[in-house]
Amino acid sequence: MSGTAVASRPIENSQAKTSYKILFIIGLCHLLNDSIQAIIPAMFPILEKSMGLTFTQLGIIGFSLNIVSxxxxxxIGMATDKRPMPxxxxxxxxxxFFGIIGLSLAPSFELIVLSVLLIGLGSSIFHPEGSRVVYMAAGARRGxxxxxxxxxxxxxxxxxxxxTALIxxxxxxxxxxxxxxxxAIAIGLLIYIANWYSNKLRIETISKGKKSSPTSHQKALSKQIGFYLFIILFLxxxxxxxxxxxxxxxxxxxIDKYSFTITQAQIYLFAFLVAGAFGTFFGGPLADRFGKKNIIFLSMISTAPLSILIPFVPSSLALILLTISGFIxxxxxxxxVVYAxxxxxxxxxTMAGLTVGLAFGMGALGSIVLGYLIDLIGLSTTIILTGFLPLLGLLTLSLPSDKKIAELYSQE
Structure with missing residues (x-):
């Protein structure tokens, strides 16, 4: 495929040693970055009460955070495929850092949006280059x-x-x-990562080869691969x-259905997200064993019956179903990400930017559309309708298996 040797060679060298130290540090930085992002929707109930914001305005805040990403x-991913920027x-x-300062002090809706845009910009820069560090440090353990x-x-x-509950x-x-x-902690850790990254690039530059040009087979594959990529993005x-x-x-x-306090409601969200974090970790090894396409399909379709039931069950069962659905x-x-x-x-x-970036972008669009729907047709109806979205996982059946993808490129 086309692209610089510097950008692609770390991926191609499957025999390289895995640098677990770098992986855990960049993983920790990812945790710190995303914990900052996540406090913004977690602050919605507080901002709604203190500033009298509508659900549509809350949706705009969520949209502002994620659309930049x-x-x-x-x-940024396309640019750094050509010229990495440690x-x-x-x-x-x-x-x-500056976005957080603004968010904590902003006296108006407009300044909150501006602060959130800064946080979104920081995230948009972090994720593609963070993904490149992961691949450079992965060696043979990509998944x-x-x-x-x-x-x-x-x-x-x-x-x-x-x-939210504690602070x-x-x-x-x-x-x-x-x-x-x-x-500030993340900035310090990322300076260390950037120095390692720069040294790694120097080593790769010494041994880099000439750029390869697209083969006729690759050109023939472009429309087919484009269709598969479209399905992935739709999922x-x-x-x-x-x-x-x-x-x-x-x-x-x-809060409305079960008469919960904000703190009690946050526990349910915490269960969903923690289970999701565990699911993210186990998904990679499971995909290595059972196939990436199979895991993508099962994760969506197995979630559907749970997500459809959640709005209708008692609070204790809702907590269980939210936890299971988050994991799956x-x-x-x-x-x-790896499949793409x-x-x-x-x-x-580029692929990290599309898949992870699109996840943020679709979440951004979803936040504003769902906020508008809540104002239009009601909170309960909107939550019920969203429960049917995982059924779209049936589209995974049109994707090629891992083996088929390997066969597509084995002819090159």
Whole structure:
């Protein structure tokens, strides 16, 4: 495939030694980055009360956070496939640092949106380059490496309900200022990563070969691969909209249906997200054994009956179903990224930007559309309708198996 040798050679060298130290550090940075992002939807009940925001305005805040990532991540990924940028990583968390300061002090809806845009910009820079670090450090353990990285991010998201209950509920909006410490720690760790990254690039540059040009077979595959990639992105749409409905608005549903306090409702969200983090970690090894396509299909279809039932069951059973559905649904998260990268070899940053970035972008669009639907048709009806989204996982049946993907490129 086309692309620079610097960008692609670390992936091609499957015999390279796995650098677990780097993987765990970048995974920790992913946790810190995503924990900061996750406090924004977790703050929705607080902002709704303190500033009198509508659900549509809350949706706009969620949209502002994520749309920057969805637009910028693929762009940055394409740019860094050609020219990797190690020190963009600490720069990314510097944007986030200032965004958090603004979020904690913003007196108006408009300034909250501006602060959230800075946090989204930081995330859009972090994720593609973070994915490249993962591949450079992975060696022969690509699936495991991606799981370590992604579980860091999902664990960070899972911390948001606890953070809300322990910090934001008692302190209010100003409590977000505590996360400047989190951002500062991440900046320090990413400076270390950037130095390792730069040294790794120098080593790769010494032994790099000439760029390869697309073969006629690769050109013939382009439309077919494009169709498969479209299906993957559509599956991400379905998964992301459902997750957006749960993370942004299920707390309101639990407060209304079960007469919960904000803290009690956050426990349910915490269970969903923690289970999702575990699912993300186990999804990679399961896909290595049973196939990536199979895990993507099973994660969506097995979630569907649970997600459909959740709005109708008592609170105790809802907690159980949310936990199980979070684990099952998110087991395909890291698998989807690796599947897309194998569909288009050598474009690690671009595919990471599309899959992870699109997940944010679809969540962004979902947050604003679902917020509007709640204002239009009611909270309960909207939550019920989102439960049917995982049924779109049936589209996975049109994707090629792992073996078929290998056969497509074996002819090159």
């Amino acid at each position: 969805s637009v910028m991540q693929p762009v 020190f963009a990583l600490p720069l990314a968390l510097t944007f986030t 495991l490496a991606q799981s370590i990285y992604q579980v860091g991010g999902n664990s960070g998201q899972a911390l948001a309900p606890l953070i 934001l509920v008692p302190l209010g909006q100003i409590g977000a200022a505590w996360f400047t410490i989190v951002a 991400i749409f379905a998964r992301s909209w459902y997750i957006s409905g749960i993370t942004n608005f299920y707390t309101f549903y639990a 649904l998110m087991s395909s998260f890291s698998v989807t 990268q194998e569909l288009v070899p050598g474009k690690i940053g």
